[in-house]
Amino acid sequence: xxxxxxxxxxxxxxxxxxxxxxxxxxxxxxxxxxxxxxxxxxxxxxxxxxxxxxxxxxxxxxxxxxxxxxxxxxxxxxxxxxxxxxxxxxxxxxxxxxxxxxxxxxxxxxxxxxxxxxxxxxxxxxxxxxxxxxxxxxxxxxxxxxxxxxxxxxxxxxxxxxxxxxxxxxxxxxxxxxxxxxxxxxxxxxxxxxxxxxxxxxxxxxxxxxxxxxxxxxxxxxxxxxxxxxxxxxxxxxxxxxxxxxxxxxxxxxxxxxxxxxxxxxxxxxxxxxxxxxxxxxxxxxxxxxxxxxxxxxxxxxxxxxxxxxxxxxxxxxxxxxxxxxxxxxxxxxxxxxxxx
Ligand code: PEP
Ligand code: MN
Numbered sequence: 001x002x003x004x005x006x007x008x009x010x011x012x013x014x015x016x017x018x019x020x021x022x023x024x025x026x027x028x029x030x031x032x033x034x035x036x037x038x039x040x041x042x043x044x045x046x047x048x049x050x051x052x053x054x055x056x057x058x059x060x061x062x063x064x065x066x067x068x069x070x071x072x073x074x075x076x077x078x079x080x081x082x083x084x085x086x087x088x089x090x091x092x093x094x095x096x097x098x099x100x101x102x103x104x105x106x107x108x109x110x111x112x113x114x115x116x117x118x119x120x121x122x123x124x125x126x127x128x129x130x131x132x133x134x135x136x137x138x139x140x141x142x143x144x145x146x147x148x149x150x151x152x153x154x155x156x157x158x159x160x161x162x163x164x165x166x167x168x169x170x171x172x173x174x175x176x177x178x179x180x181x182x183x184x185x186x187x188x189x190x191x192x193x194x195x196x197x198x199x200x201x202x203x204x205x206x207x208x209x210x211x212x213x214x215x216x217x218x219x220x221x222x223x224x225x226x227x228x229x230x231x232x233x234x235x236x237x238x239x240x241x242x243x244x245x246x247x248x249x250x251x252x253x254x255x256x257x258x259x260x261x262x263x264x265x266x267x268x269x270x271x272x273x274x275x276x277x278x279x280x281x282x283x284x285x286x287x288x289x290x291x292x293x294x295x296x297x298x299x300x301x302x303x304x305x306x307x308x309x310x311x312x313x314x315x316x317x318x319x320x321x322x323x324x325x326x327x328x329x330x331x332x333x334x335x336x337x338x339x340x341x
Pocket of ligand 2 (some may be wrong): 103104273299309310
């Protein structure tokens with residue numbers, strides 16, 4: 001923590017700040033410049049933070065040096081990145097996770113058909129929602145437990161690990177029996193009870209960035225899962241709200257290199273929910289691979305025209321294999337290989 005004193009701070013005010021830093025067992029190093037004095041507080045960040053020095057006499061501002069997200073931060077990892085292992089597939093590092101499947105589980109036939117298509121194309125994991133976060137309470141809310149049973153069937157047949165969203169802590173236990181990865185959707189990124197309980201479940205988590213969350217808020221949210229001893233967390237950029245109205249969300253591709261500088265956790269991209277339309281999904285996917293994303297989570301449907309939700313953005317099954325092929329080539333240029341068993 002650096003405490004920057006006001007230009008007019010007196011010797012007594014500087015000495016008072018030093019005493020307060022030392023009173024909590026930390027050491028204070030005073031650097032006197034021509035105009036400003038800066039006090040470096042070394043020791044427990046939380047203890048110095050608890051002193052509330054922002055309001056102390058003679059203090060201009062306080063600059064934290066250590067990141068507040070201790071477990072997610074790359075600061076203590078010496079450049080080492082997390083590599084998650086899920087159902088024998090590696091996520092992170094030089095591995096590219098290709099996660100594909102329908103927006104929502106609609107029926108056995110629809111789910112199995114898409115699962116077979118994406119499995120034949122060699123994806124890493126299968127996605128599908130049994131519990132759906134819908135803007136309107138009158139829209140289809142997902143098949144719930146029946147949807148989980150269908151996902152289990154897809155897993156049994158294809159052997160693919162399952163990614164599925166949970167919105168309510170009461171559904172974690174059931175979902176975790178089927179899911180290899182529990183998705184926490186954008187709208188629940190700051191549902192701290194849900195984050196904590198997913199952390200406790202021990203099931204790997206895919207944490208989506210909130211619609212208007214900063215990267216720091218996303219990392220603080222991941223900290224809730226990590227602090228429960230669950231290290232299997234991947235982050236997902238899925239588009240944020242900006243002033244631009246020309247498209248559904250602004251896919252923040254800069255979040256990939258930025259997050260990689262801040263955290264050791266894998267970072268993946270959801271081009272589907274950002275674009276909201278199928279023809280933009282491939283260019284965004286290729287860009288995501290090129291910018292160094294650790295993977296993609298993309299929506300695919302066997303009959304997108306008649307999909308119950310998100311039809312316009314879901315890739316059609318018949319176009320998936322060639323899409324996956326082009327994506328894999330860009331991932332290779334970025335130094336990654338699609339993770340499969
Ligand atoms: C989804 O992946 O099905 C979904 C609803 O995504 P998001 O939370 O990013 O809107
Ligand atoms: Mn969707």
